[in-house]
Each structure stands twice: as C-alpha cells, then as structure tokens.
Amino acid sequence: MIRIEGVEKRYGGFVALQPLDLHVRAGEVFGFLGPNGAGKTTTIRMLAGVLTPTAGRIIIDGVNLAEHPVEARRRVGYIPDRPYLYDKLTxxxxxxxxxxxxxxxxxxxxxxxxxxxxxxxxxxxxxxxxxxxxxxxxx
Structure with missing residues (x-):
C-alpha cells in the first residue's frame, strides 16, 4: 500500500510537484503518465527515498518514510534510468x-x-x- 498525502516538492521558488494526494492499495497496479515536467520522476524519487518532499507525508505499507526511512525503503524497489552504482566494485x-x-x-x-x-x-x-x-x- 502506498499513501501520498499533500506531498509537494519545491526548489526555492520553483515548484517541481504541486501538492499531491494518492492512494494505491495492495495488489493494485499504478502508472504515472504525463508531459515532461509534470512531476512523475520527482514523485517516484520521493517514494524511493532518494528525494525528500518539501511538504506532506509518504506512507509505504504502513511505514512513514520520513519517520522510519530505512524500514520504508526496505519495502520499495527502485531502478533509475541511470543506476547509482560504484564502478570500482565488482x-x-x-x-x-x-x-x-x-x-x-x-x-x-x-x-x-x-x-x-x-x-x-x-x-x-x-x-x-x-x-x-x-x-x-x-x-
């Protein structure tokens, strides 16, 4: 289950994501569709814990991402377009x-x-x- 409540993201005066409310129940499949700049990637990065919302809260499987980030991240799989890997490791x-x-x-x-x-x-x-x-x- 994913619950997004009043989540927004700002960079100074630039609004990257206007306040968003969303609830995806367990077993549902959900996709983000929209034009460039609509906030799709920003939202996904916040769900994965890569970005911190400016306002609002994210609950993943009953765990508040801001209050228990490690536990919440354990419940999420995220593969970015450019994976964050350490090239000098095997x-x-x-x-x-x-x-x-x-x-x-x-x-x-x-x-x-x-x-x-x-x-x-x-x-x-x-x-x-x-x-x-x-x-x-x-x-």
Whole structure:
C-alpha cells in the first residue's frame, strides 16, 4: 500500500510537484503518465527515498518514510534510468555492500549475492568491475 498525502516538492521558488494526494492499495497496479515536467520522476524519487518532499507525508505499507526511512525503503524497489552504482566494485562486491546496508550479516549478504548472480546468469562476470558493463547491463 502506498499513501501520498499533500506531498509537494519545491526548489526555492520553483515548484517541481504541486501538492499531491494518492492512494494505491495492495495488489493494485499504478502508472504515472504525463508531459515532461509534470512531476512523475520527482514523485517516484520521493517514494524511493532518494528525494525528500518539501511538504506532506509518504506512507509505504504502513511505514512513514520520513519517520522510519530505512524500514520504508526496505519495502520499495527502485531502478533509475541511470543506476547509482560504484564502478570500482565488482557485481559481487556491490550486492554484498547493498545487503550490508540493509542489515544483512556478511555471510547472508554473500550467499544472497551469489544466488542473485546465479539466478540472472551472471556468475561468469562476478569478478568484473561494474565500470566495464554496458548501460543495459547496469540497469
């Protein structure tokens, strides 16, 4: 469940997102449609916790994003057009790093990283630096 209540985003005098109210129930599929500058990407970045709203609140699966950001972010998956990756890490190192950020112990993060890499047929590239990957591979 996602609930957005009076969320807006301003950069000084520029309004990037006018106050928005939205409720998406569990199991519903929702998409953002609109012209350039309508606030679609800004809204998604705020839902993912990448941007902080200027006003309003975001509730994800009952968790207030502003009050409990780590717990709320655990409930969201977000893949931007240009992924935020550390090019000097390998795929295995990066996945282990992210697992540790999300509270996994080192051995569980390592096992989960290897499982994900195997699931996506990437075991032959685990020791390759991310900087060598194409844009599509990074996504």
């Amino acid at each position: 795929a295995r190192e990066f996945l282990q790093f992210v697992g540790r950020i999300y509270g996994m112990d080192a051995s569980h993060a390592a096992a989960r990283a290897d499982a994900l890499l195997g699931d996506h047929q990437l075991l032959d590239r685990v020791d390759e630096l991310i900087e060598a990957w194409s844009h599509g591979m990074k996504q």
